[in-house]
Amino acid sequence: MSAFVWLTILTALRILARNRMRAGLTMLGIVIGVAVVIAMVSIGEGAKRAVQAQIASMGTNVIVIFPGVTSASGVRGSQGSAVTLTVSDALDLKKRIPLLADTGWAKRDVMQIVYGNRNWNGPINGISPSYLTIRDWSFTSGGPFTQTDLDSAARVALIGQTIVGNLFEPGEEPVGAVIRIKNVPFRVIGVLSPKGQSAQGSDQDDVIFIPFSTAERKVFGTSFIGSVGAMFGSTDQVEDLPMAAEQIREVLRARHRIQTEQDDDFTIRTQVDIGKVQEGTSETLTMMLFAIASVSLLVGGIGIMNILLVSVTERTREIGVRMAVGAKRRHIVMQFLIEAMTLSLVGGVLGIALGITGAKLTTLIAGWPTIISGNVIILAFFFSLVVGLFFGLYPANKAARLNPIEALRYE
Amino acid sequence: MMSALIQCEDVWKIYRVGDVEVQALRGLSVTIQQGEFVAIMGSSGSGKSTLMNILGCLDQPTKGRYRLNGIEVGNLKPDQLAGIRNQQIGFVFQSFNLIPRTSALENAQLPLFYRGLSLKEQRAQATAALGRVGLQGREHHYPTQLSGGQQQRVAIARALVTLPSLLLADEPTGNLDTQSSQEIMKILETLNRDEGITIILVTHEINIAAYASREIMIKDGQVLSDRVTKARPTPSPVEA
Numbered sequence: 055m056s057a058f059v060w061l062t063i064l065t066a067l068r069i070l071a072r073n074r075m076r077a078g079l080t081m082l083g084i085v086i087g088v089a090v091v092i093a094m095v096s097i098g099e100g101a102k103r104a105v106q107a108q109i110a111s112m113g114t115n116v117i118v119i120f121p122g123v124t125s126a127s128g129v130r131g132s133q134g135s136a137v138t139l140t141v142s143d144a145l146d147l148k149k150r151i152p153l154l155a156d157t158g159w160a161k162r163d164v165m166q167i168v169y170g171n172r173n174w175n176g177p178i179n180g181i182s183p184s185y186l187t188i189r190d191w192s193f194t195s196g197g198p199f200t201q202t203d204l205d206s207a208a209r210v211a212l213i214g215q216t217i218v219g220n221l222f223e224p225g226e227e228p229v230g231a232v233i234r235i236k237n238v239p240f241r242v243i244g245v246l247s248p249k250g251q252s253a254q255g256s257d258q259d260d261v262i263f264i265p266f267s268t269a270e271r272k273v274f275g276t277s278f279i280g281s282v283g284a285m286f287g288s289t290d291q292v293e294d295l296p297m298a299a300e301q302i303r304e305v306l307r308a309r310h311r312i313q314t315e316q317d318d319d320f321t322i323r324t325q326v327d328i329g330k331v332q333e334g335t336s337e338t339l340t341m342m343l344f345a346i347a348s349v350s351l352l353v354g355g356i357g358i359m360n361i362l363l364v365s366v367t368e369r370t371r372e373i374g375v376r377m378a379v380g381a382k383r384r385h386i387v388m389q390f391l392i393e394a395m396t397l398s399l400v401g402g403v404l405g406i407a408l409g410i411t412g413a414k415l416t417t418l419i420a421g422w423p424t425i426i427s428g429n430v431i432i433l434a435f436f437f438s439l440v441v442g443l444f445f446g447l448y449p450a451n452k453a454a455r456l457n458p459i460e461a462l463r464y465e
Numbered sequence: 466m467m468s469a470l471i472q473c474e475d476v477w478k479i480y481r482v483g484d485v486e487v488q489a490l491r492g493l494s495v496t497i498q499q500g501e502f503v504a505i506m507g508s509s510g511s512g513k514s515t516l517m518n519i520l521g522c523l524d525q526p527t528k529g530r531y532r533l534n535g536i537e538v539g540n541l542k543p544d545q546l547a548g549i550r551n552q553q554i555g556f557v558f559q560s561f562n563l564i565p566r567t568s569a570l571e572n573a574q575l576p577l578f579y580r581g582l583s584l585k586e587q588r589a590q591a592t593a594a595l596g597r598v599g600l601q602g603r604e605h606h607y608p609t610q611l612s613g614g615q616q617q618r619v620a621i622a623r624a625l626v627t628l629p630s631l632l633l634a635d636e637p638t639g640n641l642d643t644q645s646s647q648e649i650m651k652i653l654e655t656l657n658r659d660e661g662i663t664i665i666l667v668t669h670e671i672n673i674a675a676y677a678s679r680e681i682m683i684k685d686g687q688v689l690s691d692r693v694t695k696a697r698p699t700p701s702p703v704e705a
Contacts, residue, residue: 057583072566345631358574375562378523379576382544445657462562 059392064392069365070400076125077397084401084441085408087350088434092409094343095430097416100423102336111249111258115155116188117287117299119306123202124320138319140280141266144182144308146333147287150305151300158185160267161283163274167262168234176217178235180269186212188288191263195230196244199265207267211240215248217258238272240264240309293323293442314418355445358397362390362449371455374461378433386454394438394446402438406431469532470630470663471497471520476529478515478686491686492529499630500701502657502664504677513667513687514635520665521554522546535632554622559636561616563608563623566575570604573622580627581682594622613644621652625662632656634666638673650676650705697704 070077121138141159148157160181167174179185185199191212199210213221213228222228228242249258270279289298299322306320359434373386413424478490489512497503507513518524519531522538523546531538534553541549541691555576563572567672573591582590596605598618608616617637624632635651638646654676668674675694682689 057587058578058581117702169625372564375564376575376579377547378521378550379563380547380579381626382547382579384544385579393661440494459518462523462558 056449057081062389062392063396065389065405069393070396077400080357080447081354081397081401083350083354083357084398085354085405085437086307087354088402089346089408090350091347091414092406092426092430092434093341094346095411096409096413096424096426097335098339098343099425100417102104103425104423105336108251111190111252113293115289115295115327117289117295117302118287118323119302120321120323120337120370121283122317123280123323138310139282139285139306141282142280143181143306144285146284147302147305151287151301153289153294153301154292156184156188156288158182158188158286158343159282160286161266161269161274161281162183165236165273167217169231170238172221174217174220176220176260176262177263178269178273180266181263181276182266185286186263188286189247193244193245194247195365196242197225198244199263204265204267207271208239208265209238209268209272210265212233212244212246212263213242213396214259214261216257217262218245235262235264238274239240248292269302271287277354279398294327295326298359299324327380347437351441354398354401355441358432358442359449361397362394362446363452365393366390366449366453370456370461370464373456374458374464377456377458378462383454387450390450390453391446393424394450395442398437398438398442398445402435405438406434409434466547469471470499470501470534472530472532473519474530476516476519476526478512478519478524478529479527484579489686490519490526493683495681495688497663497665499663500661501679502654502666502677503669503679503681504666504675506667507683507689508669509593510629513683515686516625516683517633517635517665517667520550520631521556536601544577549575549577551627553630555621555629555632557617557620557624557625557632557634559639559641561608561620563616563619565608568605568607569611569619569622570682572619573626575623575690576627582699591622591626594626595619597603597625598622598658612645613641614648617641617645617649618652621656622647625656628700630640630663632662632664633695634664636668638670639664670704 094280119139119322139159144159148154150407158181162177162179164175167176167178181199183198185202189286192214192405193212196212198212199208202208203210207259210235213233218228221233222231231242233242234240246259246261246263252258264273287298287302289295302322303318307318310319312319376386410426413426416422417424420461470519473493475495476490477488480489481485491512491513493516498527503518503594505513515524517646519526519538520533522533522541525531529539530705534550536549538546538549556562560674564575570588570591573594574587574695577587577590592604595618596602598621600615600618600622601610603615605681606615608619611619617640621637632653641649650673657664666674666677666678674680678695679691679693681691
């Protein structure tokens with residue numbers, strides 16, 4: 055049997071080589087389908103990897119807690135507009151929840167910053183020192199402020215790369231310079247390492263950090279001392295995030311005396327939640343790709359079926375001869391199935407090659423990151439085999455059902 | 466003692482073409498012994514092609530019995546018929562029916578291909594069969610590179626390669642010139658005389674039928690006449 059299979063494959067390849075133009079056109083559907091899928095998946099994977107890197111730039115294992123809306127009825131403020139979260143909430147959370155490695159807090163406002171004859175409007179963040187470690191900020195020069203700075207409401211600032219670019223001459227050293235925020239002088243003690251875009255697309259480097267107490271007392275003019283714009287917590291393990299989030303919820307509800315039937319007056323987000331949104335997006339993308347792939351493989355398969363039907367008609371006499379000299383039905387079926395699968399497999403392999411080339415060219419020309427995944431290649435290969443098998447069945451059976459007498463007489 | 470290779474008893478073949486019933490064979494009976502060289506003659510529409518199809522196990526009788534080598538063929542399934550054709554019957558057609566763009570050797574190999582022999586054995590036996598019809602050195606020629614007579618010899622080699630007990634030749638010289646026709650008939654004659662292969666030949670040329678030793682005339686699906694035209698040579702006791 056195996057001699058039969060090998061010889062049939064050889065024969066099939068020879069027939070394809072003989073009708074190169076026809077075989078090429080027939081395979082085109084499969085080639086394009088597979089190539090598109092491979093290229094798109096590679097680009098999609100590359101984009102996904104980039105988004106994952108952005109999410110990771112938030113810091114590791116981070117939980118963010120925003121205050122809720124001001125009231126459930128009447129005019130509602132935006133998220134974070136209420137003053138329900140306080141510094142003492144954050145300190146209490148750390149004390150009561152052992153899962154939390156650290157907690158921090160921040161409050162932000164956009165204000166004018168002046169240095170020399172330049173100015174810039176950027177977000178000023180009053181933060182607890184722990185915020186820097188939770189959000190995983192590092193420094194290109196200088197360093198963070200300390201608890202002492204916080205206690206004494208020191209006028210010191212850490213500035214992001216975008217601020218540096220807008221306020222300072224290239225090559226000028228910002229550390230040690232005095233900038234003015236809302237006319238209050240601040241000494242720059244650290245320059246932050248760049249983080250790039252956030253997962254939501256905002257510029258994370260357009261940022262200034264000052265001690266929370268300084269912000270509260272000297273810059274923002276807050277009416278509710280101790281209220282924060284957001285709180286942050288971190289855990290040692292990413293698996294602990296959901297559990298920690300749930301515990302935070304319980305503690306805050308108790309502290310805020312929220313009745314069972316009442317809604318939370320705060321919102322908790324974890325990195326996992328943000329990741330889920332991204333996963334949802336990429337799932338939609340994947341579904342779309344599968345739809346494109348299915349359609350093009352279907353079209354390619356129909357092409358193969360069509361050409362095989364033509365081939366069966368053209369070779370009716372040959373089939374008759376084969377039957378006369380003793381070919382059984384399964385021999386004829388196998389012959390045409392192998393021809394169909396050879397067509398679709400060669401098409402699949404060409405498509406894979408073309409898709410990889412396309413992905414590489416995209417990286418080269420457009421500069422988009424692409425990742426070629428081995429799984430997709432295996433899947434494409436497997437699917438083209440199945441397409442050949444499926445769409446070869448009908449012509450193969452048609453050939454095998456021919457009456458040998460009529461086939462021999464066929465003109 | 467000769468065993469009957471072919472036994473047809475009251476064979477009927479009835480086709481239905483639309484509403485019309487065509488009786489191609491009407492109670493035909495014939496017995497052919499191993500080693501005979503039989504010419505079947507008859508005008509077109511006489512039923513001789515239908516008879517050849519049934520004798521060649523390409524078709525089955527509607528009624529009646531056909532035994533080949535003692536096997537009742539009438540009840541066999543298509544794949545079993547294919548097996549019998551592969552093991553016992555060789556076909557030679559008027560239009561050669563070689564597979565195009567396939568070498569002489571591969572054409573001659575074809576029946577062995579379906580026996581599942583190894584490629585090496587297939588090649589060896591097909592080369593030997595081509596040698597028997599005088600085509601040594603032409604193994605790798607394609608049908609288009611061969612003359613009509615040579616193509617028909619490839620077809621004979623393809624029929625011989627399985628060492629069949631029965632060789633059916635349906636107007637084997639119909640597409641050939643006189644000289645090639647004589648060559649082909651000489652080959653068939655030799656195969657019958659020296660190797661004892663039973664040959665059934667369909668023709669309507671009298672000088673071609675003259676190579677056979679028995680002549681059966683068919684008319685309206687029945688045997689019109691059946692006569693021995695020359696003394697059958699004593700089959701050679703020598704086996705290859």
